[in-house]
Amino acid sequence: MTTDCNELQERILELKKKRKALILAHNYQTIEIQEIADYVGDSLQLARKSTETTGFDMIIFAGVKFMAEMAAVLSPDVPVYIPDQKALCPLAGYLDAEKIRQKKKEYPGVPVVVYVNTTAEAKSEADMICTSGSAVEVVESLGVNRVIFGPDANLAEYVRSHTNVEIINIDNRGHCYVHNMFDLSMLIELKEKYPDAVSIAHPECPIEVQEAADMVGSTGMMVRTVAESDAKVFIIATEMGLLQQLQKRHPDKTIIPMYEGAVCRQMKKHTLEKILDVLENLPSENIVTVPEPFVPHIREILEKMNKVQGKGPAVPIEVDA
Ligand code: SF4
Structure with a gap:
């Protein structure tokens, strides 16, 4: 410093x-x-x-x-x-409200679940909202056979692999460019080098990385796992800021980035x-506001998600600085 x-x-x-x-x-x-x-x-x-x-x-x-x-x-x-x-999050940029309206026309009556990584306007068109840690529970809580889902196609793939509910992507191209940087060869190489390490991938990573990792979960799950596990070495696939935080909080453990270039420029x-x-x-121009007509609906779907999330094991833990 x-x-x-x-x-x-x-x-x-x-x-x-x-x-x-x-x-x-x-x-x-x-x-x-x-x-x-x-x-x-x-x-x-x-x-x-x-x-x-x-x-x-x-x-x-x-x-x-x-x-x-x-x-x-x-x-x-x-x-x-x-x-x-x-x-601005480029992943959120994949999904505008018009794309959701089009999909709703294509699949009338099918509920829309959007990831929190969306604009307020896109959220205003959704029936439900989810985090990476609650996506499966949120989809299953609706009690339907299929849902429209977006914007992250890798997270959609993760949900698909954990539920029988049919997941209809709003945009197959939607992805987080940071988590899309990880590839299977990086994980294979690190696993060979550190055979005792526990590997954890974020569900925004490509599905083949998720499948090869020991665990898949949100940043909250990563924080909890590193804190509570007896393991001493972790290979982690997410943005570098979290890895630096984990290494600082756990000097007795070794945190290995799956790829050091995974940095979110935004x-x-x-x-x-x-x-x-x-x-x-x-500066008044730095104040973030949400158009008033969207506010009650977004608050309502956030509360609905909280209720679902509260029932399952995927509640993110708090990370105080
Ligand atoms: S890491 Fe950056 S690009 Fe990826 S979802 Fe988060 S904010 Fe968006």
Whole structure:
């Protein structure tokens, strides 16, 4: 950690107190941003945190825009700032509301489940929403023979392999470019090198990587597994920010990235300088809002998902910074 970085962190912490700001950082943020955050976690854990924490006047959400939108829906009384407005998730970009409407016309009466990685407008067209950790439970909770699903085709494949419900992709091309970087040869090579390691892949990875891994799960499941397992070495296929966090939290264990190039450029648009700028200048253009007509429906489907998720074992654990 450089002196400049330490100084920036100190100024942020000082101003954060003065402004009564809650800083939420996604698992994929840089370590220096994770260090100044009040909470670090996945998108839904952080959105929930914004509703559980009181006594603050603003939220700074260091994550991609759809995540800040969920915090804005769940915490309508405080402004939610995003440090860099261009931090948009390309996976969410695969699914616009019109594509969903078209699919609904093609399959009348079939419910639509969308992954949380979607825009507020796309969510407004969905019957249900899911996280990677709850996707199978959410699909099965509907009690139907088939569902329309999007935008991630790899996650759809994961759900397909765990349920008898027919999964109709909204867009077969939908994928997270970061998790799509992993391929089977990387895993085979690392398994040969570290035969005692436990390998874990995110369900946004290609299906052949999922099938060859010892475990498949969300970032919350990865955090829980590394903390609770007796294993000492883990090969993990997800974004580097989480791996750095895990290695820092568990110095007695060895965390091996399946591929060190797995870095989300959109998540990394946020910097300490940009967070400080928000605290100093409160730029109104960095406030994330959700069009009012979408809000009640999105809140309703988030609550429905919470109820389903609460019943199963896939509840993500909280990761405090
Ligand atoms: S890691 Fe993938 S899903 Fe997450 S924000 Fe980046 S592109 Fe989107």
